Amino acid sequence: MNIHAENLAAQLRAVFRAWGMSDPATEASVRMMIAADLRGIDSHGAMMLPLYDQLRREGRLNMAPEVKIVRESPVTALVDGDGGLGHYPAETAMRLAIDKAARAGLAAVGVRNSNHFGAAGVYALQAAERGLIGIAMTNVWNTAIVPTRSTAAMFGTNPIAFAAPGKNNPPFCLDMATSTVAIGKLKLAALHDKPLPRGWALDAGGAATESAQAALASRKLTPLGGTPELSSHKGYGLAAMVEILCAMLPGAWFAPTRAQRHPDAKRFNVGHFFMALDPKAFRGEGEFETDLDDMLDALRASRPLDPAQPVLVHGDPERAAIVERERHGIPVPEALAEQLREVARNCGAQVLI
Amino acid sequence: MNIHAENLAAQLRAVFRAWGMSDPATEASVRMMIAADLRGIDSHGAMMLPLYDQLRREGRLNMAPEVKIVRESPVTALVDGDGGLGHYPAETAMRLAIDKAARAGLAAVGVRNSNHFGAAGVYALQAAERGLIGIAMTNVWNTAIVPTRSTAAMFGTNPIAFAAPGKNNPPFCLDMATSTVAIGKLKLAALHDKPLPRGWALDAGGAATESAQAALASRKLTPLGGTPELSSHKGYGLAAMVEILCAMLPGAWFAPTRAQRHPDAKRFNVGHFFMALDPKAFRGEGEFETDLDDMLDALRASRPLDPAQPVLVHGDPERAAIVERERHGIPVPEALAEQLREVARNCGAQVLI
Numbered sequence: 001m002n003i004h005a006e007n008l009a010a011q012l013r014a015v016f017r018a019w020g021m022s023d024p025a026t027e028a029s030v031r032m033m034i035a036a037d038l039r040g041i042d043s044h045g046a047m048m049l050p051l052y053d054q055l056r057r058e059g060r061l062n063m064a065p066e067v068k069i070v071r072e073s074p075v076t077a078l079v080d081g082d083g084g085l086g087h088y089p090a091e092t093a094m095r096l097a098i099d100k101a102a103r104a105g106l107a108a109v110g111v112r113n114s115n116h117f118g119a120a121g122v123y124a125l126q127a128a129e130r131g132l133i134g135i136a137m138t139n140v141w142n143t144a145i146v147p148t149r150s151t152a153a154m155f156g157t158n159p160i161a162f163a164a165p166g167k168n169n170p171p172f173c174l175d176m177a178t179s180t181v182a183i184g185k186l187k188l189a190a191l192h193d194k195p196l197p198r199g200w201a202l203d204a205g206g207a208a209t210e211s212a213q214a215a216l217a218s219r220k221l222t223p224l225g226g227t228p229e230l231s232s233h234k235g236y237g238l239a240a241m242v243e244i245l246c247a248m249l250p251g252a253w254f255a256p257t258r259a260q261r262h263p264d265a266k267r268f269n270v271g272h273f274f275m276a277l278d279p280k281a282f283r284g285e286g287e288f289e290t291d292l293d294d295m296l297d298a299l300r301a302s303r304p305l306d307p308a309q310p311v312l313v314h315g316d317p318e319r320a321a322i323v324e325r326e327r328h329g330i331p332v333p334e335a336l337a338e339q340l341r342e343v344a345r346n347c348g349a350q351v352l353i
Numbered sequence: 354m355n356i357h358a359e360n361l362a363a364q365l366r367a368v369f370r371a372w373g374m375s376d377p378a379t380e381a382s383v384r385m386m387i388a389a390d391l392r393g394i395d396s397h398g399a400m401m402l403p404l405y406d407q408l409r410r411e412g413r414l415n416m417a418p419e420v421k422i423v424r425e426s427p428v429t430a431l432v433d434g435d436g437g438l439g440h441y442p443a444e445t446a447m448r449l450a451i452d453k454a455a456r457a458g459l460a461a462v463g464v465r466n467s468n469h470f471g472a473a474g475v476y477a478l479q480a481a482e483r484g485l486i487g488i489a490m491t492n493v494w495n496t497a498i499v500p501t502r503s504t505a506a507m508f509g510t511n512p513i514a515f516a517a518p519g520k521n522n523p524p525f526c527l528d529m530a531t532s533t534v535a536i537g538k539l540k541l542a543a544l545h546d547k548p549l550p551r552g553w554a555l556d557a558g559g560a561a562t563e564s565a566q567a568a569l570a571s572r573k574l575t576p577l578g579g580t581p582e583l584s585s586h587k588g589y590g591l592a593a594m595v596e597i598l599c600a601m602l603p604g605a606w607f608a609p610t611r612a613q614r615h616p617d618a619k620r621f622n623v624g625h626f627f628m629a630l631d632p633k634a635f636r637g638e639g640e641f642e643t644d645l646d647d648m649l650d651a652l653r654a655s656r657p658l659d660p661a662q663p664v665l666v667h668g669d670p671e672r673a674a675i676v677e678r679e680r681h682g683i684p685v686p687e688a689l690a691e692q693l694r695e696v697a698r699n700c701g702a703q704v705l706i
Contacts (some may be wrong), residue, residue, distance in 0.1 A: 076634040105426050149664045152655040174593065176603070225578065229550045297609075314589075
């Protein structure tokens with residue numbers, strides 16, 4: 001079934017209110033989840049609600065968090081999410097970074113005591129919509145990426161998003177996990193009973209596997225690169241960079257040592273990192289955007305290997321999804337729709353889809 | 354033959370002086386090239402001298418550049434390299450970023466009208482040695498990376514370097530091209546007459562090739578990921594991000610449209626991007642470094658797939674090379690030594706190796 005974005009938003013809103021979330025936190029979460037769904041990033045939109053519900057029931061989510069700026073300078077800030085869902089502190093932090101960068105040319109804001117924040121690209125784009133370059137990253141509480149040579153998952157899928165404004169082009173927007181693929185791709189392969197391409201995932205012992213079942217059971221993903229021969233140490237290094245900026249810098253937790261360092265903690269303490277940068281601190285008005293257009297146009301005009309598959313730039317597939325989904329609604333499999341209804345029923349919220 | 358770093362430095366210094374380079378430019382270039390050689394990054398050290406000589410003879414390098422700060426704020430700056438070698442403007446820019454970040458918590462400095470600057474990691478490490486997080490990137494005048502779906506090389510190997518200071522651990526230092534592998538690896542495969550792993554390179558038509566000869570002739574590399582199935586669109590996106598920060602932001606040139614946009618230009622106008630970030634703007638004294646140690650120690654202690662190959666963190670191989678090369682000298686193949694001597698003879702410099 002396809003559900004119109006407004007109706008899906010209304011359902012999410014009803015649930016968050018029934019959970020006792022504040023209005024600003026509710027609106028931020030709804031906005032960021034629907035933005036992910038509209039962009040075709042299904043894994044980071046409404047599909048997350050059942051997991052959020054589970055965390056809530058386990059006492060791992062603060063339903064009435066007090067999101068606070070705990071440190072601040074003209075170009076930096078540290079935001080504390082107080083253990084609630086990540087969207088509200090993340091949006092607060094990105095807005096801070098944007099406002100500071102619009103004044104000073106550059107700003108970085110870290111977030112600690114946060115949680116899942118949805119799709120990183122949506123935050124980076126908020127900067128681009130204000131004429132700034134935006135960067136958004138997060139660490140993750142459950143590990144997946146196995147460092148090159150190792151057998152142990154040591155990082156989450158640790159995404160990097162980077163957005164930049166064009167003049168006649170819509171913004172460039174890279175939004176990538178630092179793993180070769182997302183867990184969702186393993187699930188899809190398992191559903192279709194297909195072998196995995198070599199280089200996607202590892203079995204419980206840390207050896208390369210082509211079995212989707214073995215990979216789903218181990219939850220062990222390769223870093224971007226896939227194999228040592230194809231330079232997986234680079235993806236491993238990028239995942240570590242994201243961890244350093246999102247965990248060590250704001251004071252969030254590194255999942256592999258969490259149990260040992262914080263044995264009594266129920267919550268996860270996820271961290272994020274946001275940055276905004278004003279091209280006008282470096283170039284004259286409009287020069288950056290014109291030059292970016294030149295690059296984007298040249299990339300799209302370059303000769304494709306397969307004429308049926310033109311060369312894309314980052315952000316193109318998501319914009320196509322938005323056009324499609326704003327017109328025809330967001331495709332929600334019946335199984336997911338039923339899960340969302342059940343979450344609503346369980347907390348006494350109205351069922352709206 | 355092995356040449357002691359001081360002797361190799363003396364040879365480079367004699368050549369740069371004979372070329373008429375200023376003392377500060379000479380010292381910066383010598384320092385950065387020897388640092389690359391000591392770290393085992395042979396492709397970015399003394400081995401570059403013959404290419405620099407060729408650019409000089411072609412009139413593509415300004416031997417007496419006036420490196421200038423053309424725009425500046427408390428947290429940003431734009432440096433113009435005036436068409437000389439990249440090391441001097443790059444070191445100037447990184448030092449500016451470090452000094453500004455030490456005062457303000459964060460700074461970004463762009464460089465335009467520059468050239469090859471050596472190994473990106475050496476600049477990022479300068480920040481880490483001052484207790485800051487450092488980032489260094491550069492674009493490249495000759496293209497190599499072919500975007501996913503395309504047949505045309507549109508980016509250089511566009512490297513990203515990221516360094517961060519530990520407490521008891523030496524700095525974490527990621528220094529990676531955004532291509533799957535460097536051109537040097539193709540040359541090595543050709544020398545040994547070995548097929549290339551699928552996913553490293555493309556032939557002139559843009560199709561995957563296992564022929565090192567075909568790949569060297571086409572100079573077409575895949576973006577990190579290697580194949581679309583293994584998410585080469587991510588490496589493509591990272592290469593584009595580096596281009597945006599190093600070309601569009603400071604006002605350097607995008608190689609594929611250079612001939613069209615700047616038909617009369619002899620020089621290349623390469624650009625760089627540097628950033629420094631002070632952990633103390635976010636955490637209490639020493640907290641960041643302690644948490645980074647916790648991560649680095651956990652990574653090294655994680656169980657390796659092959660007990661003979663322990664898990665490394667980024668910076669480990671380079672530090673091992675430094676220990677070895679400070680003791681036993683820098684290995685210089687006789688063919689390279691003869692090239693260096695010829696460069697010296699051609700400009701009337703003393704032959705010192």
